[in-house]
Amino acid sequence: MAALRAAGETTRLRILALLADSELTVKDLTTILGQSQPRISRHLKLLADAGLVTRSTEGAWAFYRLADENDGPCPAAQVLAMLDRDDPAVARDRERRTATRRANAEAAASYFAANARVWDHLRTLHVPDTEVEAAICGLAGTSRIRTLLDVGTGTGRVLELLAGRADRAVGVDASAAMLAVARANLDAAGIANVRLAQDDIYTLSQPRDAFDLVVIHQVLHYLDDPARAVAEAGRMVSPGGALLIVDFAPHALEILRAEAQHRRLGIGRGEMEGWLQAANLDAVEVIDLPGRGNELTVTLWFARDRRMISDDLRINEGALA
Template sequence: MVDSVIGLDALVASLRAAGEPTRLRILALLAGADLTVKDLTTILGQSQPRISRHLKLLTDAGLILRAPEGAWAYYRLTEDDAGARLTDQLLMQLDPADPTLARDRERLAAVQRAHAEAAAAYFAANAHAWDAIRSLHVPEDAVEAAMRRLVGPKPFQTMLDLGTGTGRILELFADLFDRGLGIDASAAMLSVARVNLAKAGVANVRVRQGDIFALPVPPESYDLVSLHQVLHYLEDPAGAIEEAARAVRPGGRLLVVDFAPHDLEFLRAEHAHRRLGFSHDQVSGWLAQAGLDTVVVEDLTPERASPADLTVTLWLGRDRRTLVADGTATERLETIG
């Protein structure tokens, strides 16, 4: 394909950028984690200006990407097909037993342990709020089992999790997709997600900071997009679904998980909930406006079913277009049920 090859000048520039010991070590480190300048100065033992210059050269050559996140910026390997393939080929030639690379991995592990300690402190400070809400609805493992059942066992290429929080939903589906991305507005929660995903050994996922109403992703680029317990925090849930649907590939799916309508006002007053749940027709209507057919709606009700308990509802929408042989999209003639 034309967009997956590299021109002569660009290839030479990429090889020159990668063909230096420190920059090659940086590429090897970024293959295992998204890292900041501070992380890399700690691991590599070099000054901030020197590391920043190496990162600029790699970025200019299209081998890595810079993702601002609050006051920080995280660096990661490029997602461009041609650049990613070139980087993969270069890193495959490296001997993992090389003493320098082994030492870098040890220092990376130490940096990740420090991040884990900070994330654990943040999580502990906020856990009471999440525990209070979890106690009101069916156990999380029941919700996750229902999500897996609705999505099904068939593998797919790409997943986008919006409001990713701790990264749990990406971890839940990691065995099904080739590449996953989590978006969250909170830098603190993204730190938690990075630690959790690394601890779980999930290597095919990255997370980044972003606005759920202006997603930093190309349109029509994900097979599955998820919004798990996100809509009730938003002033404009319909707008969030519309923006999420923009990222869904023809024939792809959008999975929404949230609360059914309820009267627990304390969630609005004490836990920043903007909406007290959503009806079946409300979310299905938003999916339809965004060009998605509602395939399944399912309620999960606590066994006690008291007025103080919450019902969790799952909606699965599917893009009503399908790909044809030439790679273009066409409208399906009938709704998939």
């Protein structure tokens, strides 16, 4: 009853309708609904207290979304099922949300453009992204992914590739600016089953043993302690689940330390195998993709949680079920 009472007020019902399609900040909602920040914040608090919405922070920003089944029982879906989507106020809110998304996308594009020169140069040194992405999809297999976690999601590209086959997907990154880029890209792609959150790769706030597939794509070479990050990602993997890591093989391009803030010049097979073993994971497939002129080789490691591995596992299919 508390949830129904909370949803019964007109503004709060409009907020629920807006959050049904995407996460939004208080600033987004004040712009869309034309109400003050204190008023919107109070409505959100009442909805959160009633278990209808949840809140996540990214630096100074807070994002709100509808609570889902992983947050406990939530009647928001039943409330929204009775809402007239053609109601003039609701339709107008959708139009304003579209304009807000466009503004957010433009801000994200500006950040991306400011860093594009370095990233474009890096791309010329390794195999085309299309080949790496094809290898990622091949290792992930064709089975349905119940839960997907992308650690260090960056622009959200891995989520764009795999979220369509996932029942639930989460992307985390330490950078609020990169999360803004990912959010804009996912919105543009029409992907709605992804939750984005700011998180620490060394101490993830996600639930342990909860993800069928965890991906770390081109992140470890930025870190002071990649072994610790692999161990933390391993704790996220469900029994029998998989960890997919994409990074560079060892190389001698010192310029990447200065130009692209790389902390490590690639990761060797033996080194990675040791990290995976320490995380109770077994590497079942490793793929090297040499770049142009062999300047940078991209390596993909596909590892399984050993708690439910059977002798007849068909590792080449990368089955996740």
